[in-house]
Amino acid sequence: MQATKPTVGIFGLTGCAGDQLVILNCEDELLSLVDVVDIRDFLMAASGGDEFSTLDIAFVEGAVMTRRDEEKLQRIRRRAKALVAIGTCALQGGVPAMADGLDWPSAVRDVYGPEGDGFDALPARALHECVEVDFSLPGCPIEKHEFLGAVADLLNGNPPQLPTYAVCTECKMRECDCLLVDQGRFCHGPLTRAGCRARCPSYAVPCVGCRGPVPDPNLGSAMDVYTSKGWSPEEVVQRLRTFGPLPTPVPAGEAA
């Protein structure tokens, strides 16, 4: 083992493992990736990870939904020089965070019956609500090219760069017909961070906002467009909450 390779850990809290699977889906790059980094801990792909060594980079997927998740995240934070949240669950709670103000214990009981009362089950929290997060890669799941780009950036000591414009911009560059303006369908494009090359609209399917909001979302003007197309404000809010809290502007100076 070369001691000089940067050490990396890849972790999952409560999620669907999709972001870790994107990493395993880098079929063409995986073997060369492990030539340049030392993957110390990747439970989904390897047994016997070591739990204590320092990590140059820790990638963490999923939301904090158990006390165990929270303790695990704190242990990862203590080991990691750079902690990178990967995927919308880690960034903002993701799909399990869609319900605003739902009484979680009674919802757990609803699904699991009275046995649910003793579960270690908490409402979803984003990583930054529990520990300090250094960088974030959005997406549900993350995009391969953004992950590989982020690894290269971090190894070179640069912060990963993300687009700061909306899916609509990519959509227009691809010259897709507008599903919202032309057809009145509910498309999250105006409020959602680009980076997926407007994947859904390019299939004539509205964006559901899986990458989370642009840094400076204009909720007011988007609301006007949606209501002018006949969507009720309640429906707009419910739909915009699919992947977590309503889009709010990110405070200036916060990472990516």
Next chain:
Amino acid sequence: MTRTIRVEHLARVEGHGGITVTLDGERVESVHFDVIEGARLLERLVRSRRYDEIAPIVSRICAICSAAHSLTSLQATEAALGIEVSPTTRLLRDLMLRGENIESHALHIFLLAAPDYLDYPSAIAMAGRHRDAVALGLRLKRLGNMIQEVLGGRAIHPVNAVVGGFGHPPSTEELVALEDALESGVSDALTATEFVASLPTADFCDTETTFAALETPERYGYADGKHITVRRSGTAQRIPIADYRSLTNERVVPHSHAKHSLYDEQPFMVGALARLAVNGGGLTEAARSVMRTLELQLPSRNPMDNNKAQTVELILDIELALGIVRRLLSTDLHDTAPAPIVPRAGTGTAVTEAPRGLLVHSYTYDADGRIARADVITPTAMNAASLEHHFQDAVTRGAALDDAALRKRLEMIARAYDPCISCSVHLIRRRFEGRRP
């Protein structure tokens, strides 16, 4: 003297789970497959959401099975709303499920299960001396992902399959590229067979097993069956899919407060090995010859054979996918565009074969086309009781072994089931308070 064998956190599986077994001398006192995932409650959270929002939300139950979750969801919605899809749409969906199965099996066989047989902690470590095998696994995995990308628009959480059809059918160029890739995939799958045949034998259980799979005998299908078949000791019972609850009749078991799926008081196994037991008549000649090379005897009494059954499905799916792609190349794909939807109240149930086995989605919609009730039962939840049954058998047979050897056997059995723990939304488990070690 009692002893406890624990696998705190099972590696090389999807999601978070553990194993706890207690023995009193050589007698097995208890076996637990513990799920330590948080409860994401997606079937609760979709309530009041409209029909077009459901599949993108529930696909997030699990990434590795996201195409199956998405398509099962669409079918349940279509059944509830009385929507008929075109035969071409069904063909494209069939192809998508085969792509997912190829990807999932290649991932499981080469990256998750094989390192156990060859004594490596991971495929990455295994690549040192077995680089060709790992590269082969990655190639097959990429083939499955390529199919899913072409059909679904993304390998994980597909976007292109919608209620009533597809946003955009694949282009001729994409289909030609798939045809080429599948043609090379056939020889890769045969090389994969040689690799699997070369692995050391893993024979820790020998017990009668009940199998359940969607009945589609004529073409080894993963969707559109009308019955589930349950097979045990040469007998077969058929359950109409709308009566799925009689199969997945979940009950609380005293040692764990958990829900277990039992049929006729027996645990049952779902997945590739179960599909072979139920639909083996639909195999191609090449798949039959792979079965002979792997010396896979049916019905199997050894859950480790699931790894071999997945290898059989690899070649089968690649061949059948190739046939579908060739058909699609001479088909007009325009009837895959979804027709306008008229909401109505109703209930719909769909059952498919996800890579890990039977998957059920059942929804009730209100008159506005919003979800009133959603029920999702996943293969890993169904398999939990059977997995414990096989743990019990393996520990009973291996009681004289030391802890490390037993632990390894338990882990290998768990992995052979290829559990998808994020999927086991119905299976959160608390240890019996009095037994907490």
